[in-house]
Amino acid sequence: MSHTKLIRMTVDRTVEAEPGVGPDIEAWRRSVAGVLAKSRRVSPDELGERPEDLLAIRTEDGVTIRPLYTSADDVPEQPLPGQFPFTRGGDPLRDVNRGWSVMARFGVNERDPEAVNESILAALESGTSALWLAVGGDNLPVEAIDRALKGVLLDLAPLTLDAGDQAGAAANAVLALLDARAREGDGVTDRSRVSIGLGAAPLTTLFANNYSPLGDTAKLRSVDLPGAVRLAATAVNREETIRALMVDATVFHDAGSSDAQEIGAACAAGVEYVEAMLEAGLSIDHALGQIEFRFAATDDQFQSTAKFRAARQVWARVADVLGARDAGAAPQHAVTSSAMMTQRDPWVNMLRTTVAAFGAGVGGADTVTVLPFDAALPAGALGVADSFSQRIARNTQLLLIEESNLGRVLDPAGGSWYVEKLTSDLAHAAWAVLQSIDGAGGFSATVESGWLCGKIEEVRAHRETEISRRKIKLTGVNEFPDSAEKPLPVGPDGTVPDRLAAGRVFRYAEPFEKLRNRSDLHLADNGSRPTVFLAPLGPLAEHNIRTTFIANLLGSGGIEAVNPGAVESSGLADAARQSGTRVAVICGTDKRYAQEAPDAVRALREAGMTSVMLAGPQSAYPDENTDVSPDAYLGAGIDAVAALAELLDTLGVR
Structure with a gap:
């Protein structure tokens, strides 16, 4: 027999099943029962008809994750991207050669516009494709926005502002810049290709100021709701694609929420925004078109993928209830979780953020921001430059897009029995959260009364217990710690400063890290641990x-x-x-x-x-x-x- 025939026969026998032969689920269950019975020292008959249920786990949202999914879990195929309920993505024409947009943040604690401009241009040349610009306060001055964006082609690089209570002034500065460039002829013939997010976030800022898991912190400043609505009214009359309102759901995640709570609370805030815009005279389509969402992506890969898909389902359902189902495809910005970042063995954060970016990208996020692996530490604590950690964060996404080719397929997880079931279960759980917020008076009312904060606190406290009991594993922290790790700069209060949202992020690792901080102080005092x-x-x-x-x-x-x-x-x-x-x-x-x-x-x-x-x-x-x-x-x-x-x-x- 020739080698060619042998190879052909091998391949054929590998990919083709014999007629009438399929998986024997009962045989598998008997095997599961045999293993479990041995470990539990009982008879297999005592484990019931579905012994695999003993291996199932329940998430913080009460969703059951089974050890095996089969064709019995098959569901009808979801509509194509760009079609209600947008599970597979809101953009039917997303460039598969580009994938999602790689977004990096600029202007944080940097008031020199020339330095910001230099950083932006260098990042754009190195693979960044979307900009997140911090403006006002200790950040880039509003009046310097035009200099910071010098040479930036805004029709190629979407821009999102983070300007707090200066959102109105920052918006005016950006719109004036766009008008000036149009008059001068900047080469943009189709101004609708310019995508700007004004980042007004009064409602989620309200939550952040009413709930701090780590104690009292300085209040965040934000444009008020009427001011945000006025920005939206201005934006709908522009030729560019401009969205005024950002539902920043990461504030719920940072406070300790579950995924369903994050989605449900975000959609509740979105509903309140829409109602305010409708009262101001905007049409339902224009109102829905002024909203975008920001969610946290964690190192729970499948949960993150399902989360972004479920979030689109829930918001699409909201739009459907409001009578504008085709306008429910709001953009999603994914940011790798601040809560999952660790100070101990921080190099592992590179792996965490890689998995998180993978989950968000596969889940259909439109833009993704990867936090630097040392974001939970003071600058220079590891002896590496900020440019190094920022380059690693950027290249994490570029590897996923350019080398792993994840962006070349829309909704690659679609059709997976597990992912589809998890998406559906999570969407139902989030819808229940949305309904409970609505029943308790709506978003602002439940925040101001403390009701929503209390619900999130229950989840946060339960997760903290699971972490303390090491049922939730944190590599390098409560599992496989590096005993020879270099001591960190512990302050007089027994903590190590970080560059995250100070006092507003419940980091999972913090209870164990406080113990390690005590050890570092003991080492400094006594010369040994x-x-x-x-x-x-x-x-x-x-x-x-x-x-x-x-x-x-x-x-x-x-x-x-x-x-x-x-x-x-x-x-x-x-x-x-x-x-x-x-x-x-x-x-x-x-x-x-x-x-x-x-x-x-x-x-x-x-x-x-x-x-x-x-x-x-x-x-x-x-x-x-x-x-x-x-x-x-x-x-x-x-x-x-x-x-x-x-x-x-x-x-x-x-």
């Missing part, structure tokens, strides 16, 4: 699992583990005395505990250990030896933040 002695029982093969678990746990609180390795029981006390610490954790198997743990507790206390703990649950310790019980039990699922804080107190760490 706090330490705990690991007391291994039995050979390495027996104790390795728990010594590794405890070393990982202690490291997440900035505590070093002194592990002597396998030692004879008779030598345990001597090893403890030589460890230089007065706290010990016994590590071994449950079987070994039954034989040796009580004697080990006695020996360690006689050796001077003031606190002796056991790796594992209390049930692992023999009941008949409660007279010499350990002082604490360190097992999976404990409140690690509380346990580590208490341990640092025991070790005398301020």
Whole structure:
């Protein structure tokens, strides 16, 4: 047989299934039941008809994620991009050679327009394709906008303003610039190709000023709602494509909201904007055309993809209820989550933002901003220039678009049983949030009464508990910490300053990072970190699992583990005395505990250990030896933040 025929037969047999042969779901379920029954030490018959349900998880929004999706989950194909409900995207003509727009922010804490202009032009030459310009206050002065945008072709690079209470003045400056260029002939024959977002955000600013998870902060300044509506009335009469109102949903995410809460609250704010514009005399189509959304993208890849698709569904439904279903395709700006950024092992943030940008891009976001990986740290804390972290952030997206070719396909996740089901479930959950806000009085009323803040606080508190118990994993923070990491510049208040929205971002890693900050201060004061002695029982093969678990746990609180390795029981006390610490954790198997743990507790206390703990649950310790019980039990699922804080107190760490 020739090589060609052999290859053809191999390929044919690979891609073609035999007639009548399909997946045997019942056989798979029997296999699942067999594995679960063994691990749970029960009979497979005791697990029910759907044993896979034991592997399902529920999200913060109550959405069930199953371990397997099949053709039974198939749904009718969604309409094409540009068609209601815009699940697959609002733009039917998006350039697949360009993909989404790569947006970077400029003008933050920079008042020199020439320096801003230099940064913008350099970024545009290096792959940035959309601009986010911070104006007013400590940022670029309004009167310098024209100089900052010198040489920028606004028909090629969409512009979004962030001007706070100077939104009106900034808008006038940009519109005057556009008119001046038109008079002078800047080469733009179709002014509708110019896309400007004026960024007026009074309602989401209202929320940010009424809720701060980390304490009192300075109030944000914003144009008021009537002023924002006046900007919208001006924008609808322009030849360019101008949207006056930004629903910045990242403020909900930063405060700790779930995805459904973020979408639902954003759409509730959008509804209030539309109502205000209708009262001012704008048509429903013009009013809907003045709104765009900004959402957070996280490192939960599929959740982010479904989130952007679901958000378009929900807003399209709002437009449908208002009688203008074809006008419900509002642009979406994705910003990688500030809340997920860490100060510890911040290099991992490069991976987090890559996954987040992937999820947002695949989910159909029109523009994406990737935060620099060191955004949660003071400038220069890692010894790298801002230009480096900004270049990495930009190139993250360029790799996804140019090398991975993600932008070449519209809605690549469409048709996936899992993604379609997750999108639908999330959209329904978000719609329920929108209805509950409406039923409680509407967006502004629920913010001012504290009702919406309270609902988000419930989710935030639950997530914090899950993080503290290490059920939510944060790589480099509460899992796999780098014990040799360089200390950070901890301030007198025990915190490390960051460049995010200070006081308005509930960063997931912060509870553990506060513990690490205490360790850094101890290192500075004493020349060494706090330490705990690991007391291994039995050979390495027996104790390795728990010594590794405890070393990982202690490291997440900035505590070093002194592990002597396998030692004879008779030598345990001597090893403890030589460890230089007065706290010990016994590590071994449950079987070994039954034989040796009580004697080990006695020996360690006689050796001077003031606190002796056991790796594992209390049930692992023999009941008949409660007279010499350990002082604490360190097992999976404990409140690690509380346990580590208490341990640092025991070790005398301020």
